[in-house]
Amino acid sequence: MRATIREVAKVAGVSIATVSKVFNGYSDVNHETKERILEVAKQLDYAPNMAARTLSSKKQQTIALILNELNFNRKSTMPLEVLDGVHEFTEQSDYEFVFYGTSTEKQKDKTFRQFCYEHNISGVVIQGLKMTDPYYQEIRETNLPTVLIDIVVDNPKVGTVAIDNEAAAYEAVDYLIRNNHHKIGMINGSRNANVSIFREAGYRKALERHHIVVNEEYIQYANYEEDIAYFITKNLLNNHSDITALFCASDIMAIGAMRAIKDMGKNVPGDISIIGFDDIVLASYVTPTLTSVAQDMQKIGYEAAALLTDIINKEMKDTENFRIIPHEIKYRESVKEGIKNAD
Amino acid sequence: MRATIREVAKVAGVSIATVSKVFNGYSDVNHETKERILEVAKQLDYAPNMAARTLSSKKQQTIALILNELNFNRKSTMPLEVLDGVHEFTEQSDYEFVFYGTSTEKQKDKTFRQFCYEHNISGVVIQGLKMTDPYYQEIRETNLPTVLIDIVVDNPKVGTVAIDNEAAAYEAVDYLIRNNHHKIGMINGSRNANVSIFREAGYRKALERHHIVVNEEYIQYANYEEDIAYFITKNLLNNHSDITALFCASDIMAIGAMRAIKDMGKNVPGDISIIGFDDIVLASYVTPTLTSVAQDMQKIGYEAAALLTDIINKEMKDTENFRIIPHEIKYRESVKEGIKNAD
DNA sequence: CTGAAAGCGCTTACAG
DNA sequence: CTGAAAGCGCTTACAG
DSSP states (O other), X not given: OOOOHHHHHHHHTSOHHHHHHHHTTOSOSOHHHHHHHHHHHHHHTOOOOHHHHHHHOSOOOEEEEEEETXXXXXXXXXXXXXXXXXXXXXXXXXXXXXXXXXXXXXXXXXXXXXXXXXXXXXXXXXXXXXXXXXXXXXXXXXOSOEEEESOOOOOTTEEEEEEOHHHHHHHHHHHHHHTTOOSEEEEXXXXXXXXXXXXXHHXXXXXXXXXXXXXXXXXXXXXXXXXXHHHHHHHHHHHOTTOOEEEESSHHHHHHXXXXXXXXXXXXXXTOEEEEEEOOTHHHHSSSOOEEEEEOHHHHHHHHXXXXXXXXXXXXXXXXXXXXEOEEEEOOSSSOOOOOOOO | OOOOHHHHHHHHTSOHHHHHHHHXXXXXXXXXXXXXXXXXXXXXXXXXXXXXXXXXXXXXXXXXXXXXXXXXXXXXXXXXXXXXXXXXXXXXSSOEEEEEEEOHHHHHHSOHHHHHHHTTOSEEXXXXXXXXXXXXXXXXXXXXXXXEESOOOOOTTEEEEEEOHHHHHHHHHHHHHHTTOOSEEXXXXXXXXXXXXXXXXXXXXXXXXXXXXXXXXXXXXXXXXHHHXXXXXXXXXXXXXXXXXXXXXXXXHHHHHHHHHHHTTOOTXXXXXXXXXXXOTHHHHSSSOOEEEEEOHHHHHHHHHHHHHHHHHSOOOGGGSEEEEOEEEEOOSSSXXXXXXXX
16 A cells, blocks of 8 residues: 555666665766656655664664653643754754653653663653652663753763753842842752752852851742642741742742732732742733743753764763753842842 | 564573564463563563564554644643643553654645655644645545544544534623623634634624624734734724623733733723633733633543544544534633623 | 665564 | 564665
């Protein structure tokens, strides 16, 4: 039913090797035979079979994007943006692109290596991996080219693409301090998340740079969940009525915090200023609009794929394995600005 | 470097046929040899090569999800939800899942059929296709199992999954009328979009059922874009100051309309009531919150994949090719409710 | 510029 | 319960 290379060869009166050459862009084929072959191919609706091609050539490489816990958060398009970025890169490259979803459960059933072997994958970009996931341990010592988004691992075969989370957090908190906030709480994600660690470090660094003592009780963890952030914010503000600003490690949590503040009869930014992280779409549509640290996930995805191909193609030094994408603070309405007093 | 079936067979002291049987779950293998093979396979880190499997077996089927114009709208997670749904179905099926993005441009370069042949695809789910796209014409007469989301085509090999757009629009407009709105504008998407046509039909039907004459000037098209909706709304309301409600064919456009109304110094829902469509996340976070027709895109994706496998496996009658997913109106703050006057 | 032949890693009747 | 052998649709030296 479906035309194969053999039929094309027969109809065109040539060998399959010649047909193959035409379809692989070799130049050593007579112009006329080439034209004839193309014509026949078109007529027979022929297109090379990928499976056969992959099998016989050792060349055809395929890059996978693995999204962890795709059973995702409807509130954020971040995974989709990463997907778009990786896809865009592979489009204009020679790599095939495939997409898979995984989960902590699935990772227990099948090792990372097995999964990649099975699917003939020569390199993978992973997004959403947690440091408690089985894959994480395996990737630390894998020899399979891998690029992690947001997670750093010490392995020459594994690269990382992310923004400079520490610097970004530093800037955000520094901005609060320069606007006369000295009692600043932090709603962080999870102690186990790489980005949380960096963002907290940036928070601490900014306070220290301004000679503000870090109050450990001001730092709370809400696991990146809106509802947990809601309750934690209420608690935090009830226990520490001197807090005037909150730095949140994600917009989702910032939105939960805003809701808590409103429900407490307080006002953003009048009573409490808030900065979020990620700049998801909601940040611009919520009232008041949310100041946030933006990261370009599409670009992160694109660069991840680019870095991956570099790792596949050449041995790289560890130092080249880390690609930092610029971040940008989007200033909106949720922070009360004010000249710093000389107290 | 990578173990093949041959090496496993050699180490385990059996033939490759036996190894193959074990990995394909055939029962006619001695328990002990099976255990031994599995043990060796594990030790050698063996996993079957998909390309070879696909090539030699005529069984391995792969289903593709093609997202059109993935160069997407950051404001909506709908494509991601569809992806998740299709992915979830293929997970628990015997089908392999692959994902591709396309665009009007790419469709011009390579036909639908060629694309599918090349990638060894036995069936495809397409989302985001426009009736002006090259694929659309081709799919009308393809014999390749295909499921379109939101678009109906008369071809036994092509199925459709969608909500009942006409009924949903009818309900929404009927709800407005029952709350005493008689001058209702519609911000529609595009005259060429299948869903737009159905939603407009529902709008007209609701008015007619209530003996309200349709004023053609009340129906405007904003191409599903927020900014166009913004301008069109201003125009519409300036020209027709008697309008008290707007039915929008998407939340994005509804949000543009809300902004326009605010900028005109009017109030939602005090002066103008609004209903949107899709129930994207923004609808719940915007002020006032937006009443909207919700469609479960994850479920639509899942059912699309399910329908596709049915089409692949059996000849179906045209009448069975259309799967309708339930919709639901989410009542929120953007509609002013009021008892209908007996005028 | 062209073709014969080996081989990629599997599956699947078929024979035993 | 097990294995020898043909074949899936290609690519790639190699010879001419």
